[in-house]
Amino acid sequence: MNRSIKTFFLLLIVSTTAYGQLKSPAEFLGYELGEQWTPHHKVQAYFLHVAENSDMVTLEKYGMTYEGRELVIATVSSVANQGRVEEIRSNNLKRVGFIDGEPTADKTPIVWLSYNVHGNETSSSEAAMNTLYKLITENTTWLNEVIVVMDPMINPDGRDRYVYWNKSVTGVQYNANPESREHSEPWPGGRTNHYYFDLNRDWAWQTQIETQNRIQAYLSWMPHVHVDFHEQGYNSPYYFAPAAKPYHTAITDWQSEYQTMIGKNHTKYFDRENWLYFTREIFDLFYPSYGDTWPTFNGAIGMTYEQAGHSRGGLGVRTAEGDTLTLWDRLTHHTTTGLSTVEITAQNKERVVDEFASYFRNTRENGTGEYKAFVVKKSGNPDNVARLLQYLVKQNIEFGEATSASRVEGYDYSTGETGRVNVEAGDYVISTFQPQGTLVRVLFEPKPELEDSLTYDITAWETHYAYGLEGYAVKGNLKYQPVSNITTSEISASINKPYAYLAKWNSLDDLKYLAALLKQGINVRYAEQEFVMNDKKYGRGTLVITRNGNEKLGDAFDRIVKNTADQLGRFITPVSTGFVSSGKDFGSSSVRFVSAPKVGLVAGDGTSSNMVGHIWHYFDQQIGYPVNLVNKDDLRFVDWNEYDVMIMPSGSYGSTFNENGLNDLKEWIRGGGTLIAVGGANGFLAGKDGFSLKRKSNDNGGKKEDEDPAEKLKKYGEVSRASASRLNAGSVFELTMDNTHPLAFGYDDTYTSLKLGSFGYEYLENGWNVGVAKPGAHRSGFVGIEAKKSLEHTLSFGVQNMGAGRVVYMIDNPLYRGFWHNGKLLFGNAVFFVGN
Numbered sequence: 001m002n003r004s005i006k007t008f009f010l011l012l013i014v015s016t017t018a019y020g021q022l023k024s025p026a027e028f029l030g031y032e033l034g035e036q037w038t039p040h041h042k043v044q045a046y047f048l049h050v051a052e053n054s055d056m057v058t059l060e061k062y063g064m065t066y067e068g069r070e071l072v073i074a075t076v077s078s079v080a081n082q083g084r085v086e087e088i089r090s091n092n093l094k095r096v097g098f099i100d101g102e103p104t105a106d107k108t109p110i111v112w113l114s115y116n117v118h119g120n121e122t123s124s125s126e127a128a129m130n131t132l133y134k135l136i137t138e139n140t141t142w143l144n145e146v147i148v149v150m151d152p153m154i155n156p157d158g159r160d161r162y163v164y165w166n167k168s169v170t171g172v173q174y175n176a177n178p179e180s181r182e183h184s185e186p187w188p189g190g191r192t193n194h195y196y197f198d199l200n201r202d203w204a205w206q207t208q209i210e211t212q213n214r215i216q217a218y219l220s221w222m223p224h225v226h227v228d229f230h231e232q233g234y235n236s237p238y239y240f241a242p243a244a245k246p247y248h249t250a251i252t253d254w255q256s257e258y259q260t261m262i263g264k265n266h267t268k269y270f271d272r273e274n275w276l277y278f279t280r281e282i283f284d285l286f287y288p289s290y291g292d293t294w295p296t297f298n299g300a301i302g303m304t305y306e307q308a309g310h311s312r313g314g315l316g317v318r319t320a321e322g323d324t325l326t327l328w329d330r331l332t333h334h335t336t337t338g339l340s341t342v343e344i345t346a347q348n349k350e351r352v353v354d355e356f357a358s359y360f361r362n363t364r365e366n367g368t369g370e371y372k373a374f375v376v377k378k379s380g381n382p383d384n385v386a387r388l389l390q391y392l393v394k395q396n397i398e399f400g401e402a403t404s405a406s407r408v409e410g411y412d413y414s415t416g417e418t419g420r421v422n423v424e425a426g427d428y429v430i431s432t433f434q435p436q437g438t439l440v441r442v443l444f445e446p447k448p449e450l451e452d453s454l455t456y457d458i459t460a461w462e463t464h465y466a467y468g469l470e471g472y473a474v475k476g477n478l479k480y481q482p483v484s485n486i487t488t489s490e491i492s493a494s495i496n497k498p499y500a501y502l503a504k505w506n507s508l509d510d511l512k513y514l515a516a517l518l519k520q521g522i523n524v525r526y527a528e529q530e531f532v533m534n535d536k537k538y539g540r541g542t543l544v545i546t547r548n549g550n551e552k553l554g555d556a557f558d559r560i561v562k563n564t565a566d567q568l569g570r571f572i573t574p575v576s577t578g579f580v581s582s583g584k585d586f587g588s589s590s591v592r593f594v595s596a597p598k599v600g601l602v603a604g605d606g607t608s609s610n611m612v613g614h615i616w617h618y619f620d621q622q623i624g625y626p627v628n629l630v631n632k633d634d635l636r637f638v639d640w641n642e643y644d645v646m647i648m649p650s651g652s653y654g655s656t657f658n659e660n661g662l663n664d665l666k667e668w669i670r671g672g673g674t675l676i677a678v679g680g681a682n683g684f685l686a687g688k689d690g691f692s693l694k695r696k697s698n699d700n701g702g703k704k705e706d707e708d709p710a711e712k713l714k715k716y717g718e719v720s721r722a723s724a725s726r727l728n729a730g731s732v733f734e735l736t737m738d739n740t741h742p743l744a745f746g747y748d749d750t751y752t753s754l755k756l757g758s759f760g761y762e763y764l765e766n767g768w769n770v771g772v773a774k775p776g777a778h779r780s781g782f783v784g785i786e787a788k789k790s791l792e793h794t795l796s797f798g799v800q801n802m803g804a805g806r807v808v809y810m811i812d813n814p815l816y817r818g819f820w821h822n823g824k825l826l827f828g829n830a831v832f833f834v835g836n
Contacts, residue, residue: 022053022136025129033126034328036315037163040069040156046129047074047152055079056136056143063213066194069156071210073217076135076148081108088147089221095357096222096299097364097435098396107353109345112149112223112300113338117200117291119158120190120311121231123330128152130331131338139339145346149221154210155192155199162190166314174315176324178234185311188609195621196613197818200228201287201457203294204443205819206394207617218295219396224356225262225345226300228291229334231309235320237276238333239306240266243292244284246455248448250368250438251285251296254355258301258348265344269336287457288442289817297439299359301352305337360435367432369441371411371473375402375421376428380469383507385428387821388467389483398434400480402427410472411446413464416734416779421472428471429480446473447780458730458754460781461819465732465752468822497547498574500586501561502533505541506746508622508821511828513570514543515625518596520560523549526833528590528742531583533575541745541833544586546578549593594836597644597674604631607651611679614815615647618827622818632656640668645831650680657684666690670803674835676827679813682761692767692800693809696760696790724784728758728791731781735771735796742833743770743799743808746825752779753796753812754820758787760794761811771797771812797826799834806835 026032028046038046051059056079063071075085084106091103092110113131115124128150135143153159162185170182177183188196193208202211232239241259263279270277283304285293296302309317309330316326345352367373376385378401392399402423410421423429432440442448443463464471504510505526517524525544530537550557565572578586585591599619603612612629619627627647630638635656640646646668657665669675677685686693735751737744744751751771763769775792783791800807808830814823 022050024133032328033130034315034326034331037122037167037327038126038129039163040153040160043125043129043152044070044072047072047132047150050074050132050136054136055082056140057132058082058085060217062217063210065155065157065210066208067157069160071154071156071213072152074132074150074152076132076143076150077108077146078140078143081143081147085147092222092224092356093220095353096360098219098222103357107350108145108147109225109349109352109356110147110149110221110223111225111342111345112151112218112221112227112295113341114151114154114226114228114291116152116156116159117154117228118191118198118230119155119160119193120162120185121229121307121309122159122162122190123231123307123309123313123327124229124334125153125159126327127229127331127334127338130335134335134339135342139342142342142346145349146342148342149223151214154214157194158190158192158199160190162311165190170315176316176318178312178317180314182314183312183317187605187607188612189311191311192609192613195617196609197617198610200230200291201289201817203291204289204461205817206391207818212394215394218298222298223295223300224352225341226291226295226302227338227341228302228304229338230304230306231313231330232306233310234308234313234317234325236306236308237278238270238308238337239278239281239283239304240337241303241305242279243303244281247285248288248293248297248442250442252359254359255296255301258352258355259303261348262301262303262341262344266337266340269340275333284455286448286455286459288439288461290457297442298436299356299438303341305334307333363437364433364435367477368437369432369445371441371445371475372433373429373431373474373476373478374440374444374464374471375410375423375474375478376430376464376469376471378424378426378428380471381506383509384467384469384821387508388463388469389428392430395436395439397430397436397440399428399430399483401425401483402429403479403481406478408474408476408478410474412472413446413462414470421474423472423474423478428483429478431477431480433477444473455729455782458756458781460730460732460754460779462732462780465779466754466820466822468752495574495576497558499576499578500544500546500574502538502573502575503543503545503565503570505539505543506825508824508828509568509570510543510746511825511832512623513564513568514594514828514832515623516564516568517545517561518594519625520564521553522557522560524594525586525591526594526745526836527584528592529584532581535581536573538583539746540740541742541829544591545572546586592833592836594832595644597831597836598642599625599627599831600630600638600643600646601627602632602635602646602648602651603629604633606632606653606656608649608680611649611813611815614813614818615649615678617818618815618824622824623828636661640664640673643668643673645674645676645835647676647678648681648684649678651684653681653684662688662690666802669805669807672804672835674806674808674830676808676810676830678810678815679756682809682811683759685807685809686761690802691807692764693795693798694762696762696794725786726758726784726790728755728783728787730754730756731783732779733773733777733791733796734779735777736774737797738768738770741768741770741799742836743768743797743826743829745829745833751826752822753814754816754823755791755796755812756816758784758790760790760792761809763793763795764798764800764809767798767800767807769795769798771795808834
């Protein structure tokens, strides 16, 4: 039998084994891709169909969304590779250092393709089906060299929200006119998940269930290449790697070089089809929580690909140049770059694997960055420390306890100064001499290394600040040992039917305890002043849960208080008297009653859906306390007496709070209501009659005497850089706190805040300036010279008394993206303590 006949029969055998009754997307769905939207359940069904009818594909469920939709990954490779996929995967984890042992000689790279993290950037999940089919029918030779892991839909809740809306407003034929309603998506849009979180800002913080599940799947593979498929404005050309500057300085030369190699491979296809594209603009590699940067800091070649379209694309839209951009065009472009990424990686398989292995070997042996280890003081807030350690465990980051005391050179996060610092035995040590050393460096470095000030997102996120912990960044490595599981329990006298139970107040976990008690009908008080009892000092905010006022519950009172404490890991102290050694007795007016507040949150068209979501998630998932989301346009008709607390997120309120609306709002506040204004909502209230908040003016009242006329001469090409002096995309400031005020109970006299924007507000003349930024407050991240000056002597958190009620001004959003954990108690204070 000649060679050609042998080849024919071998191909026939492989085809029969691999394909069976395999259908194309069009055959399976009953329509050509691009003709209509494919909702989540049909995308899932097609991937399942392929897995059931091809030996080259396996499908694995890795989680569920908040709305109960399945999250899956497909593993795509040759039949031979599928037979040894565990060997390939374990080889990779051995190269990383996650598991012990030496890898075999096999060098099969892993390419991970992630689709539709933004739900209204819908073409990529359509492209995922097309890419899958083409990989196993037209490009099988690549699959002999590469494992491809495909996540067809990262954000199905958001995508289905968009898809079903667009289906409902599109006729038999789509309307390409961009002014048609099918190109104007309603609030909140499909970009975000169920809680309106941007999942492409959550990779590092892992606050959302979709991210938490996906990260665990990712860490079980640790791919060499990761692509995150996106869409941008419908008039834009296609964007692919290499990325724009700035790069974080932790990114290696190889990671930068291979981005360029991949981009050049894409160009041969785009040039052949005369498709427009651009590289090295807009989309940088600095903020660590994107779908390109977090994989990059986990050793991969992480990239974003951006296709024109976005929510306004619909099934087809007329562009500014007069062309019609169709869904088919969009998915074809994404299919092309996805296949090209697999192709170039198959061609460079050995170098890709070798460079990956070298990356992790170098980090394990030499550490990385200026600071080689980071210390978290063992004396820090135990709840916050525990939350941080849990976070590290979930990212396979190693840590231990310092074996001995030492005095070393380092950066003190508490003072912001570099010098000799004292490390104590038992302090927690996170070293960069480990597989995840680069990720450790990026998350903990005190001043992120920004090579260019013009970046796409916030520039500070340091972990000590986010968790409210003391510690150091150390230039040398430190010896440490595994963390001891031995804990010391506080012992209280056993008291039958105590007069009261006492619970500390300094963490989100304490807030969850209060919320749980209130929901169960327990009456709770809190101490406005410090007190001493049985030789123990109790701080402001201490919960005082007296039997008085809870008699109606009988024996259930003790059971609820104790069981809830056990469930939430809270230590409570029973006491037999209300008489204290020093301070105020429990019957004093300084021991305030906490009324279980009825809380409203303004939502709907005209409000920031992200901020609404951050706050909604906080109540619904983090503290478990009910909140009513009220559409902004319904506020004119709402019964304000139904609410004790109303939260105003950033938004446009002019039409809602006209003169009559503002009068209604102020009347409600004067009657005892608490208004919490967050972020941009403060800009609306500033200067309004009855509200004490005022914007800070930097106007000197006229022209400077020494002003140089030449300063007015600007170069058009430098306009972006010229504005950098006024920029604060997101940086950390150390605020001075009045911790005698209920808004700051549970905090020290300083608080590190993530500050967004460069607008400053004056200190309140008639009110309490609880958190303020003084000169020298800037700690981390880029902030322009003019912006820094405008933020000096400004208010961040304040409270104004208005009749019997309160207005809480939260200029900084302590719930931003859900990862600034140290601010969450502050928000709880505003809800439960201020005004009570």
